[in-house]
Amino acid sequence: MFYITIDKFWIETTFILFMLFSILGEYKKKEEWGYLEEDSKNSKVFFIFFMPFFLWNALSLIWSWNTLSTLNELNVLVWSLASVYTFSITDRKETALKAIVLGAAVLGICAIIQSMVLFPKLIETFKGKRFAEIASIQSIPFATFLYHNVFGGYMSFVLPLAVYFGIYKKKALFEIATVFILAATILSTSRIAMGISFLFLMGLIVFLIKEKKVKSILHLFVIVVISIILVSILLKTIKEGESGGLTKELGKKANITKSEIKTLNTRTEIWKNAFMAFIAHPAAGVGAGATEFGYRKYFNGGIYTRYTHSLFFKILVELGLIGLASFLIYLTGYFYFSKKRLDNYQYRFIFTSVLCGITFGLMDFSFDMPAHTITFFVLSSMAFSEKKALEFRQEKPERLIVIHRLSKSIPVILITIILLASFMFTARVCLARKSIEIAGVLEENGFIVDAYHTYNGAIKEMPLDNEGYIKSISILKRLYENESDVIKKEILKKTLLSILKQMEKIKDTDSQIYFTIGLCYETLDNEKKAEYYLLKAILYYPSSAHYISEMVRFYLVRGELEKANMWVQAAKPYFDIYRSSKNPVGFYVCKIRDMEAEIEFIKGNKIKSLSILNENLLDVINDKYIISNVKTGLIIPKDRLIAYLKGRVDRFKQ
Numbered sequence: 001m002f003y004i005t006i007d008k009f010w011i012e013t014t015f016i017l018f019m020l021f022s023i024l025g026e027y028k029k030k031e032e033w034g035y036l037e038e039d040s041k042n043s044k045v046f047f048i049f050f051m052p053f054f055l056w057n058a059l060s061l062i063w064s065w066n067t068l069s070t071l072n073e074l075n076v077l078v079w080s081l082a083s084v085y086t087f088s089i090t091d092r093k094e095t096a097l098k099a100i101v102l103g104a105a106v107l108g109i110c111a112i113i114q115s116m117v118l119f120p121k122l123i124e125t126f127k128g129k130r131f132a133e134i135a136s137i138q139s140i141p142f143a144t145f146l147y148h149n150v151f152g153g154y155m156s157f158v159l160p161l162a163v164y165f166g167i168y169k170k171k172a173l174f175e176i177a178t179v180f181i182l183a184a185t186i187l188s189t190s191r192i193a194m195g196i197s198f199l200f201l202m203g204l205i206v207f208l209i210k211e212k213k214v215k216s217i218l219h220l221f222v223i224v225v226i227s228i229i230l231v232s233i234l235l236k237t238i239k240e241g242e243s244g245g246l247t248k249e250l251g252k253k254a255n256i257t258k259s260e261i262k263t264l265n266t267r268t269e270i271w272k273n274a275f276m277a278f279i280a281h282p283a284a285g286v287g288a289g290a291t292e293f294g295y296r297k298y299f300n301g302g303i304y305t306r307y308t309h310s311l312f313f314k315i316l317v318e319l320g321l322i323g324l325a326s327f328l329i330y331l332t333g334y335f336y337f338s339k340k341r342l343d344n345y346q347y348r349f350i351f352t353s354v355l356c357g358i359t360f361g362l363m364d365f366s367f368d369m370p371a372h373t374i375t376f377f378v379l380s381s382m383a384f385s386e387k388k389a390l391e392f393r394q395e396k397p398e399r400l401i402v403i404h405r406l407s408k409s410i411p412v413i414l415i416t417i418i419l420l421a422s423f424m425f426t427a428r429v430c431l432a433r434k435s436i437e438i439a440g441v442l443e444e445n446g447f448i449v450d451a452y453h454t455y456n457g458a459i460k461e462m463p464l465d466n467e468g469y470i471k472s473i474s475i476l477k478r479l480y481e482n483e484s485d486v487i488k489k490e491i492l493k494k495t496l497l498s499i500l501k502q503m504e505k506i507k508d509t510d511s512q513i514y515f516t517i518g519l520c521y522e523t524l525d526n527e528k529k530a531e532y533y534l535l536k537a538i539l540y541y542p543s544s545a546h547y548i549s550e551m552v553r554f555y556l557v558r559g560e561l562e563k564a565n566m567w568v569q570a571a572k573p574y575f576d577i578y579r580s581s582k583n584p585v586g587f588y589v590c591k592i593r594d595m596e597a598e599i600e601f602i603k604g605n606k607i608k609s610l611s612i613l614n615e616n617l618l619d620v621i622n623d624k625y626i627i628s629n630v631k632t633g634l635i636i637p638k639d640r641l642i643a644y645l646k647g648r649v650d651r652f653k654q
Contacts, residue, residue, distance in 0.1 A: 009430035011144070012370075016423045021081050027412045043088040046384040049333035050377070052326040054081065057288040060288055064287025065294055065509040068464040071320075071425065073289030076370045080377040082415050082534035087378050088385065097161055097350075098174070098636050100375060104158040105177035108184030111141035111151065112234060115187065138187050150369050152188025153360040156196040157375065160356060161636065163204065164349035166215050166223065175223060182227035187234070192363050196356050203352075266302070266581075267309055267363075271300045278320070285320035286509075293540075294318075296511055301543035301574035302581035309367035311358070314367060320487045327361035330380075337383040339362050347382060354380050354508050394409045404439070436439040439471065448475055466508060473499045477520050479527050498518060511541035515550070522554065528547070543574050552595050568596045579625055586625025590616060594648065601652060610652055617645040 054077050057070075064070040087096055119141075162181050165174035185197050199226065200453040276298035277286070286294030292306040294317055308314045315324050334354070353368045357366070357376050368374040439454035458465065473496065477591035480492040503517055518533030534554060538547045548571045555564035571592050578585050593616040601609040603614045619625060620641055629637045 004142055007430075007434070009427070011435060012426045012430060013423060015079070016426060019079070019086060020419050020423075021414060022086045023082065023089075023419075027409075037534055042084055043384075044382045045333075045337070046084060046088070049330045049384070050081070050084075052329050053077075053323070055096050056326045057322050060287040060319060060323075063284060065290040066292075066466075067427070067508060068462070069289035069467070070287045071289075072429070072464045073463070075422055075425060076373050078418055079370065080374045082419055083374050084381040085411065085415055087381060093352050094346075095380075096378075098165060100378075101162045101165060101174060101177050101181075103156055104155060104162065104181045104184075107151070107577045108155065108180035108187075111184045111187055112142070112180075114141040115234060116237065125641065141184075141187055141415065143184075145369060146373070147365075148188045149190040149193070150366045150372070151366055152185050152193030152367040153196075153357075153364055154369070154375070155185040155371055156190075156193040156200075157353060157357040157366075157372065158350040158361060159185070159197050160200055160204075160349045161379075163200075163220070165345065168345065168349070170219075175219075175524075176542070178223050179227045179230065182224065183230045183365060185236075185259065186227070186231045190364075192360055195405065196359055200352060200356060221469030232409060241363065268303055269300070270309050271313055274310070274317050275302060278313070279317040281317075281320060282407065283320045283322060285316065285318045285323055287322075288318050291317050292410040293509055295512075296541040296544075297539075299541070299543050299581060301545075301577040306351060309365050310363060310410075311367045315364070327431065334380050341383060350379055350382050361411040367418045372641040401428055424613050428462050429465070432458040432465050432468060435461060436465070436467055443471075451475060452479075463516065464514055466506065466510055469499065469503050469506070470512060471576055472504065472519055473516060477523050479520075481523060493524060496524060509540060511537045511544070511547070514540065515547055519550065527558070543577075545571065545574065545578065545585035545592070547582075549588040549591045549595070554593055556598065561602060564595065565599050566598065568592055575625075584629035585625040586620075586627040587634060587641075589625050590620060590627070590641065591643075594645070597648070597652070606652065610649065613645065613652060615650060619643065 018302040039220045056229075057074055057077055061067065061070050063076075079232050087093065090096060116385060128468070140146040140148040142151045145154065148248065159178070159181055167175075182197070185193050198559070199221070202221065205217060207222070273295060274291075275634060276295045277291075281294065287368040291308055291314060295308070308317055312324075315327055317625060319326070338347075338351055342351065354376065357372065357379070361367045361372065367376070403413035417449045435454050435458035439458065442448075443456060452472060452475045455468050455475065456467035462468070476492060476496050476499065480489060480496060483489045483492055501522055503513060506513055514588060515537035518530050520532060520539060521527075522530035534551055536546070538544065541547060548567055552564050552567045552571075555561075555567065571589075575589060577583070578589060593612060597609045597612040597616065600606075600612060616632065620627065620638065627638060628634060
């Protein structure tokens with residue numbers, strides 16, 4: 001992803017710095033002319049409805065299953081809070097709204113450049129290399145978002161605002177912006193985003209007909225037609241090039257077939273698993289941002305996801321019913337105050353934008369993206385402002401007295417302190433992630449010791465990031481296993497034990513932490529602790545084929561055949577789900593089946609053992625399960641695996 005997206009460090013830290021400069025600049029201007037009084041009233045109403053949700057997110061740190069994830073979620077809410085405050089104290093609200101639209105238009109242009117230039121160049125660059133598959137399958141543009149569907153959702157979110165400035169205000173620049181936003185929505189291939197945009201445009205046309213604004217209808221029609229023509233030209237150009245995946249994807253999604261219903265089935269399956277996670281912790285959830293860790297326990301082995309793909313289920317899983325109630329308090333305030341402002345033409349479009357954003361968020365994971373969350377709170381905060389705040393005030397009130405001015409400075413001081421803390425936290429998190437990425441490249445290229453030191457550097461930069469510990473101790477384990485010198489081996493053992501003690505103190509409920517600790521204790525011949533942590537890992541991620549395969553091996557090498565066979569049988573209910581969902585865990589399924597054959601052979605059931613081996617071999621030959629996947633980093637040459645399994649069949653026959 002180095003080649004496709006800008007480093008998060010620069011995006012996020014620059015955003016925070018600009019936010020700080022904006023707040024201080026606006027505050028200084030308002031202080032000089034005494035504007036703070038009215039703005040404080042406007043922001044106070046917002047804070048009253050926002051703070052229950054914010055505080056419950058903060059409190060979830062106490063019971064969170066992953067502290068870093070919760071802090072990251074809080075960090076985004078801090079950015080939202082600062083953005084809303086900046087928006088509330090500025091007189092240039094319309095300029096700020098225009099900036100949101102133009103930013104979305106620039107993202108649309110970036111998406112077009114990705115499709116036209118970047119992706120074809122990446123395919124050409126990586127042809128025949130390891131990342132060729134990733135480059136070829138990622139044909140849909142996503143700009144700077146995590147996923148193309150969410151990118152499309154953001155475009156549909158901002159579309160009503162763009163139409164307001166382009167159609168109602170008749171500003172040429174925003175007419176062009178609307179064209180790019182509409183085009184980007186189509187290019188994202190998100191049917192939810194396209195559906196929301198279509199419903200908005202239809203509703204707008206009905207409204208314009210009632211208002212008898214024929215020129216505006218024609219104006220809108222021209223913009224839509226230009227957008228469609230632009231997309232058609234782009235698709236034709238892309239189709240003629242090497243990367244025609246986008247055209248195929250759009251063509252596939254244009255036809256509603258039985259196969260397309262699977263996407264709905266997948267989404268409802270995710271919601272079902274999320275609901276199970278919620279039922280287990282109904283009151284307070286698993287902690288803000290910690291969906292993945294709670295979700296694993298109820299994951300059925302289908303398509304793995306870090307997100308619930310719904311704002312509703314995200315809040316239920318992470319914050320429970322209390323969290324949902326706190327968010328509903330905010331929405332109640334929003335809709336209550338919106339009623340009083342719907343006579344304002346500008347606010348109608350802002351209100352529609354917020355509705356589009358919420359609607360998309362209820363059906364996908366857009367609220368896991370900082371941009372969507374921040375934009376939502378900024379636009380919805382307009383409901384809590386006074387009517388006159390919607391228009392530019394030209395009269396300057398009398399200067400405030402010194403004591404009163406100081407009291408009005410408290411919010412600015414607090415937000416500045418919080419933003420500075422956010423900057424330090426964000427910088428350290430991003431630097432740690434970068435160190436882990438660099439260490440991964442070093443490890444991949446054989447620089448094991450350098451990779452180990454870089455992972456340790458990541459731990460020092462952000463001790464709350466569990467991946468640093470997992471990667472670091474995994475390298476130590478490998479070095480310990482391969483070391484033949486007794487003295488060096490003893491030094492490595494002491495280092496391993498030292499890090500293991502640190503990892504055992506981690507309060508996060510992270511199955512991967514438990515799994516790694518278990519494997520390390522097995523290497524150090526502490527079977528009791530190894531078994532305890534391996535079982536604990538499976539407890540919190542029962543459908544993991546990798547975990548189960550290691551559990552089977554653990555018992556098999558120790559001659560505990562009944563326990564090994566028990567875990568083989570525990571894995572079997574997931575096999576059909578792995579296959580139907582194309583979950584790339586086929587290698588671990590193959591290992592489990594191979595060990596099952598070994599167990600039966602040791603028991604003396606040679607015919608059954610051979611039958612299992614032959615069935616396993618045919619499964620690999622016929623690609624029944626996904627063995628290798630470049631995105632997971634697990635690359636197993638099929639021919640070598642087949643050769644190994646044939647050798648096993650021959651040996652067992654003899």
